[in-house]
Amino acid sequence: MKLGLVELRRKPLRFAIAGSALVLLTVLLLFLGGLLDGLYINSTGLLRSQQGELIVYSSDAKDSLIRSRIDPDVRAEVESADGVAATGGIGVALVGGEVPGESDLVNLSVSGFELPVDAMSSDVSLAPDQALADRSLEADGVDVGQRVLVGAARTPIEVVGWVEDTNYLQQGGFFVTPDTWRRVLADSRPDANLPAGTFQALVVELADGADAADVAEAIDAVTGGATSTLTRDEAVQALPGIREQNSTFSAIIYVTLFVAGLIVALFFALLTLERIGLYSVLKALGASSPQIFGGVVVQAVVVAVVSFAFGGLLMLALARVLPSEVPVELVPSRAVQIVVGLVVMSALGAAVSLRRVVRVDPASAIG
């Protein structure tokens, strides 16, 4: 192993081809992962940021927030279910907004809420026609103190503060009072006019010690099947396109990792062929096959880690020049997943050379 590290230090250019390929693959993997996370984060923030464990939809809505309707009677039934500590209504209207000084409309998900989400203080209080805007809207020119003209009726709503990570279906989170939301929704979609007290869904906070699955079952039972209750994670996965998006990007990422393994395998197979003479001498001097093979694997792992570092820096630079329409989010857990994937695939790729290393004949060193 020590020998492998010394060679890496003294002859780094020997590994430049494999390293360069892995740097480019790292950029591709981080870009794909960043795109996946960006799409996911900007589609699901509204639901992920809810503090309640369960989301209750009307059963005929097929788990769609836009289609769902929960009226006060159903809400009262939900609140009577065992394990329910509190409920809060939520509703969303996907509309455009005119930001002062900006020529383009900004996409907003105007959300009426009763229970604060993660990034809000517990005693949050808004007046009618006031909003807390998602911090990501700063990039579109939104600022605190502005009046954004919202929806078809161009309702002026004043931004009074920020929230984080609350976007919904790629539209910037814009949290308002339930009445303001109902008005914006009615102005934009007259057919979707909702009476006071009716929401699209309910967020349910559980009583201490209550099991989420049991409470979900109890809620749907007590409403006689009028509701479909999902855990927060299930509700996120039920959003349109989320599952398909995750599985498609994940498949591309796994294929790219497989390609990285193939490149490392090919490179070290060629390097091993080139080094057969050296390995036979080392074996003649008393090196064992595991010692030599260990050196090969260590080299592959170090090349993968160093390539990831360079690729990561390149991706960070690239992320700064990407247009804001490209929703790339660089998330540490994704970076860890990719570096672990690269290291594992590189080690497996290098392992392809094991058979050849084992078969090196020490006697060939002498004749």
Added chain:
Amino acid sequence: MAALELTDVRKTYTSGDAEIVALDHATLEVADDEIVALVGPSGSGKTTLLSISGGLLTPTEGTVVVGGQDISSYSAKQLTQFRREAVGFVFQAVNLVPFLDARENLVIVNDFGSSRSGSEAKKRAEKLLDELGLASRMDNLPGELSGGERQRVAIGRALMNEPDLVLIDEPTSALDTKLGEQVMELIVSEVKSRSTAAVIVTHDQRMTHYADRTVAITDGRLGAGRPAD
């Protein structure tokens, strides 16, 4: 106790239906501090004998005892350990590790497995290189050394783990006569000063007088040894 005892050693290879005899009932004994020159034409079995003596090949028949260890039926793993601890090789092509400096080329032998600590190995490597006249070249890579200097590093590497037997393959083949004589003098002096045994394979009759005894080999058969001139 002899450093090397080959008794009725036979080594055969098969090529299709034919059996090729590389070594034919070879018997040879090399004393503890004896230097034996093994001479013979190409294909006579010199390299096979050297390889079997050094645990690089196993004999088809016969026994091989090195430093009191009967290695005739050792497994590949046992032979690896044996080579690490009991023999030193000087290869015809020198075969230093190109990306290690002179000192590291000696220490690497220790790294494969030795009771000697890293700092002890480094000190021993430096002492050996100093004795070999390479005190100022320890930090140089093989590519920065002359042919004679590389040969001396290879000799140091063979002696690094204080072997019972040093096996040297054509040490002067790539050197001119003067340099070849210097290298042979150095080998003899280093081997003799440690009371170590050595077998030197050479086709150069001019170098045989450095050995205590010369043994000829032809068609895999050893001739009667004769003292050096």
